[in-house]
Structures are given as structure tokens and as C-alpha cells.
Amino acid sequence: MNTNANRRAPAWFTAVCIAAALPVLAFPTLLGMASGEHSLIIKLWPVYAIASSWLAWASYPQRPALSWILIILTLLSHASVTILAR
Numbered sequence: 001m002n003t004n005a006n007r008r009a010p011a012w013f014t015a016v017c018i019a020a021a022l023p024v025l026a027f028p029t030l031l032g033m034a035s036g037e038h039s040l041i042i043k044l045w046p047v048y049a050i051a052s053s054w055l056a057w058a059s060y061p062q063r064p065a066l067s068w069i070l071i072i073l074t075l076l077s078h079a080s081v082t083i084l085a086r
Helices: 011-033 036-059 064-085
Strands: none
């Protein structure tokens, strides 16, 4: 029996995933600052950020390196969308 399937992400990594998804709360502000040509990217960004954080959390027990890559990409997407909205 595979014991890795029954493992869960530790609580500290769950907190990291939640913290990585928190900038999504600034979505209404970013959408208000955005120009018309970039609004579709900004509208789709929260879906990506939440899905990426959830996938990082779900994949941590078997692939921790992949989880960290997803978290870093999520944080970089927050920065890029903030710059794009200005």
C-alpha cells in the first residue's frame, strides 16, 4: 500500500498557500485601474492564482519542489498583474 497517498501538506505550507492566494482580494482595485486592452487578463488572473495555490497545496506531499515552483509562479503573476494594471 502506498503511504504517500494518505499524507497531507503540513500546516505551515497550507498557510503559505493561503498567503500566496491573498493578493486576489485586491482584484476589484486592480480591475478598476486596468485599461480596456488588459482587462481580460486581469479578469482571468484570480482563477489562475487560486487554482495554482490549490494545486501547490495538493501536490506538496508527493512533489514538494513542484509545489514551490507553483507558489513562486503565483507570486510572480501577482507582481506582473499589478504592473499591468498601472
